[in-house]
Amino acid sequence: MIRTASPAFVGINSASRTPEWGSGSLTLAVKMSGDDHGDAANALRLGWVVVTPQAPTEGTAPVVALQGAAPVVARPASERATARQRRRLLRLFVGGLPLLFFLLVAVVGPIVVPYDPVTVRTGERLKPPGEVLRDGSMALLGTDQVGRDLLAQVLQGARISLLVGLSTVALAGTVGLLSGVLAGYYGGWLDAVTMRIADVQLAFPSILLAILIAGVLGPSVTNVILTLSLTRWVTFARVARAATLSTREREFVHAARALGAGDARMLGLHIVPSAIGPLVVVATVEVGLVIIAEASLSFLGLGTPSDQPSWGATIANGRAYLNTAWWISTMPGLALSLVVLAVGRFGDQVRDMLDPRALSRV
Amino acid sequence: MTTYVVRRLIFSVFVLWGALTVVFLAVRAVPGDPAQMMMGPNATAAEIDALREKLGLNRPLVVQYAAYMVQTIRLDLGESLRLAQPVVALVAERLPTTGKLALTAILIAVAVSFPLGMAAAIRPGGLLDGVVSVVSLLGQSVPGFWLGIMFILIFARSLRLLPSAGDESLAHLILPSITVALPLVGVLTRLVRSGLLDVLDEDYVRTARAKGLTPRAVMWRHAIRNMLIPVITVVGLQIGHLLGGAVITETVFAWPGVGTLLVDAITNRDYPLVQASILFITALFVTINFLVDLSYGALDPRIRLQ
Numbered sequence: 001m002i003r004t005a006s007p008a009f010v011g012i013n014s015a016s017r018t019p020e021w022g023s024g025s026l027t028l029a030v031k032m033s034g035d036d037h038g039d040a041a042n043a044l045r046l047g048w049v050v051v052t053p054q055a056p057t058e059g060t061a062p063v064v065a066l067q068g069a070a071p072v073v074a075r076p077a078s079e080r081a082t083a084r085q086r087r088r089l090l091r092l093f094v095g096g097l098p099l100l101f102f103l104l105v106a107v108v109g110p111i112v113v114p115y116d117p118v119t120v121r122t123g124e125r126l127k128p129p130g131e132v133l134r135d136g137s138m139a140l141l142g143t144d145q146v147g148r149d150l151l152a153q154v155l156q157g158a159r160i161s162l163l164v165g166l167s168t169v170a171l172a173g174t175v176g177l178l179s180g181v182l183a184g185y186y187g188g189w190l191d192a193v194t195m196r197i198a199d200v201q202l203a204f205p206s207i208l209l210a211i212l213i214a215g216v217l218g219p220s221v222t223n224v225i226l227t228l229s230l231t232r233w234v235t236f237a238r239v240a241r242a243a244t245l246s247t248r249e250r251e252f253v254h255a256a257r258a259l260g261a262g263d264a265r266m267l268g269l270h271i272v273p274s275a276i277g278p279l280v281v282v283a284t285v286e287v288g289l290v291i292i293a294e295a296s297l298s299f300l301g302l303g304t305p306s307d308q309p310s311w312g313a314t315i316a317n318g319r320a321y322l323n324t325a326w327w328i329s330t331m332p333g334l335a336l337s338l339v340v341l342a343v344g345r346f347g348d349q350v351r352d353m354l355d356p357r358a359l360s361r362v
Numbered sequence: 363m364t365t366y367v368v369r370r371l372i373f374s375v376f377v378l379w380g381a382l383t384v385v386f387l388a389v390r391a392v393p394g395d396p397a398q399m400m401m402g403p404n405a406t407a408a409e410i411d412a413l414r415e416k417l418g419l420n421r422p423l424v425v426q427y428a429a430y431m432v433q434t435i436r437l438d439l440g441e442s443l444r445l446a447q448p449v450v451a452l453v454a455e456r457l458p459t460t461g462k463l464a465l466t467a468i469l470i471a472v473a474v475s476f477p478l479g480m481a482a483a484i485r486p487g488g489l490l491d492g493v494v495s496v497v498s499l500l501g502q503s504v505p506g507f508w509l510g511i512m513f514i515l516i517f518a519r520s521l522r523l524l525p526s527a528g529d530e531s532l533a534h535l536i537l538p539s540i541t542v543a544l545p546l547v548g549v550l551t552r553l554v555r556s557g558l559l560d561v562l563d564e565d566y567v568r569t570a571r572a573k574g575l576t577p578r579a580v581m582w583r584h585a586i587r588n589m590l591i592p593v594i595t596v597v598g599l600q601i602g603h604l605l606g607g608a609v610i611t612e613t614v615f616a617w618p619g620v621g622t623l624l625v626d627a628i629t630n631r632d633y634p635l636v637q638a639s640i641l642f643i644t645a646l647f648v649t650i651n652f653l654v655d656l657s658y659g660a661l662d663p664r665i666r667l668q
Contacts, residue, residue, distance in 0.1 A: 200380030
């Protein structure tokens with residue numbers, strides 16, 4: 001848009017900007033009625049654009065070429081997925097493949113290779129990986145001290161890990177989101193109390209708290225989820241609070257406030273959505289930590305009950321047979337490490353996507 | 363500096379109080395009767411009543427809490443239900459063993475992570491950087507207790523090089539301390555690398571280079587010193603994970619520290635011993651964090667003034 005007080009201004013011959021979006025420069029060829037090109041800059045004001053006059057193009061006296069900083073233009077939607085971004089999305093997808101595989105194994109695996117915690121096959125006990133059993137089936141990962149198939153145990157264990165990992169992150173994430181957002185939004189004593197609790201909890205080795213609570217509650221999958229949620233909500237609360245504090249001061253939030261938005265609308269429409277992004281990053285990191293914590297608790301006999309073959313429990317079970325059957329402790333631990341590794345890699349990639357500043361740094 | 367020290371001290375006491383309260387509430391939040399749970403299913407009603415009387419569980423919660431706090435301040439945490447000894451003595455006896463394990467692990471972690479992280483930061487994206495990032499990712503992903511078992515399998519059972527249980531000699535320390543150190547190596551290496559990369563981007567480093575200092579002088583006199591502050595903060599926070607890892611690693615290697623004591627106490631529902639173990643580990647952690655706070659207050663004058 002051109003605003004000008006100059007009667008000499010006639011019109012624009014041509015305009016071009018480089019690059020086509022983002023911030024850049026703008027070149028205009030402006031047709032003037034008179035000869036006074038020197039005053040072109042004063043005569044013309046292109047909206048909020050600062051224009052510096054260039055030497056008039058030779059031979060075309062009435063036309064003045066003007067160049068200045070172009071207004072920032074949003075990239076058109078059709079152009080958004082550039083090659084680089086598509087590559088990054090593809091990388092994220094490829095990075096997520098091991099995780100998808102884990103999900104698939106956890107959901108489908110126990111159906112294909114069902115785990116039977118009751119049947120004892122003493123004739124098949126402590127068979128090494130790859131051994132063909134009497135019924136003609138092959139024990140791919142070997143069998144344990146009562147002849148139970150280890151592959152079936154690992155597959156069932158994947159299901160428990162996944163269940164505990166996702167439920168805990170969902171529960172701790174929800175509690176953390178709510179407490180963090182409310183603390184950050186309302187401030188005051190609510191904020192003070194929440195954050196002091198968080199400080200104390202962070203200054204306290206979280207696995208100790210988990211051991212204490214799980215030991216008191218007794219072994220069950222629900223108790224593990226409750227215990228780990230109780231030890232993990234703090235991280236989510238801190239991140240949600242930080243996001244809330246920075247969003248609260250943003251212009252669009254002030255604008256919404258000025259338009260008369262109530263607390264519910266402010267929180268639901270503006271504050272909470274802004275906290276979701278950072279929380280997703282935290283959540284991907286936390287899933288891995290929670291899976292390790294669950295395995296640790298089950299390893300100590302404080303996690304899942306003994307009829308549930310959680311990876312940690314199977315690893316503990318194999319300790320008594322390290323001399324004769326190395327595979328019992330090794331296999332579930334390998335699965336555990338691979339899953340945590342996959343989750344960690346994926347978490348890194350999600351963070352890089354959402355926070356490009358962190359790219360190649362941490 | 364004095365105000366800073368006093369403020370950190372008050373916070374440490376506050377944390378200890380919080381930990382005490384959490385332990386107090388957790389033991390009493392048991393669904394059902396704590397005395398019944400501690401005695402197990404075979405106890406008679408009279409035995410349970412006696413224990414309830416002994417632990418003061420009949421009194422109102424507030425009175426119990428006040429008595430508990432007074433006892434704690436006097437370091438009189440009662441007797442172990444199974445071992446019939448004062449729990450404070452039991453824990454104090456084990457504390458140096460855990461301290462030895464934790465300290466060795468920290469030393470190993472620092473000795474390994476700093477050279478690795480620095481080497482990776484000197485040429486980001488290089489071969490060494492790639493290797494370091496894989497190693498640190500592994501260090502953070504592989505659960506310590508399983509790694510300990512694998513170490514036993516390889517170095518104790520197959521190669522018969524190192525002992526797998528106990529704390530009699532220096533050789534006994536090797537496998538457990540490496541197991542405890544590895545997750546910290548993972549975190550610390552990443553941190554040293556990213557911290558150094560950030561610092562090397564700073565103007566004062568460019569100035570130092572421009573005035574003709576050798577790369578070695580720039581590194582040691584300017585970059586590393588400034589990289590230390592965030593790294594030390596995180597080391598302090600990671601000590602908590604390290605102590606938690608030590609608790610579990612101790613049970614893997616039958617290391618006779620507070621960790622094995624705690625896990626045994628939990629399994630036996632010996633709550634006075636549980637309380638004392640957790641209190642001491644938290645106290646150890648809070649003390650280390652306090653020292654870390656002091657050290658970076660000394661390193662960075664800006665922190666003292668805040």
